[in-house]
Amino acid sequence: MNIEIERVNIANALIKAVVSQEDFTKKLDEIAKKDLKNYRVDGFRKGKAPLKMLKKKFDKELRESTEQSFVSSIYEDGLKQIGITREDVIGDPSFEKLDKDNDALDLEMKVSLKPLFKLEDFSASLPAVKEQTTTAKEVDERIATIALSQTTPEKSDKEVAEDKDFVQLDFTGYIDDVKFDGGEAKDYVLELGS
Numbered sequence: 001m002n003i004e005i006e007r008v009n010i011a012n013a014l015i016k017a018v019v020s021q022e023d024f025t026k027k028l029d030e031i032a033k034k035d036l037k038n039y040r041v042d043g044f045r046k047g048k049a050p051l052k053m054l055k056k057k058f059d060k061e062l063r064e065s066t067e068q069s070f071v072s073s074i075y076e077d078g079l080k081q082i083g084i085t086r087e088d089v090i091g092d093p094s095f096e097k098l099d100k101d102n103d104a105l106d107l108e109m110k111v112s113l114k115p116l117f118k119l120e121d122f123s124a125s126l127p128a129v130k131e132q133t134t135t136a137k138e139v140d141e142r143i144a145t146i147a148l149s150q151t152t153p154e155k156s157d158k159e160v161a162e163d164k165d166f167v168q169l170d171f172t173g174y175i176d177d178v179k180f181d182g183g184e185a186k187d188y189v190l191e192l193g194s
Helices: 020-033 050-058 058-080 138-151
Strands: 002-008 012-021 089-101 102-115 166-175 178-191
Touching: 002 058, 012 178, 020 050, 020 058, 020 102, 050 058, 050 178, 058 089
Parallel strands: none
Antiparallel strands: 002 012, 012 102, 089 102, 166 178
8 A cells, every 4th residue: 555645735635545456355355354254144154154255245345344444544644644643634534536446446535734833922912011900999899889780679669769769660752742763661670860
């Protein structure tokens, strides 16, 4: 098996491979011996059918399994040769070429890679930051504001609402005695003085 790697650009690589008919047949026989030993064929006990008969009966499945084995092996070897790991690959490889001819394979797969960044001196790009201080009073005021926004108003028996009281009202807005869109609401809550 012959594998060539071509780095197309910073984000892509091309893995090319040619699998000879001899290598393909050898791998097919290995897979057949390993995978078919437990298959049952009529007239034979489980695992006792002749390998030649099993290979003929399961020819399509064996060829697909052999092709997949080579593709996986070529992919892994290609990544090793180019010096990258699976974590550096984006998505699955795409096949640019996959020719099968008399148990020989000729394939090219394109692999998309994470971009490589060279981090140079960035200290000059950092903005100047002025340290800010906060007083205890400012912290307490902010906490009180947040706490107030999380509270549920209580009903009051007051006849007249005062500044900072919340009122619930229904209203309709008019311009020149004509209602306008968005100028009407029911149960609207308003803080007086806000």
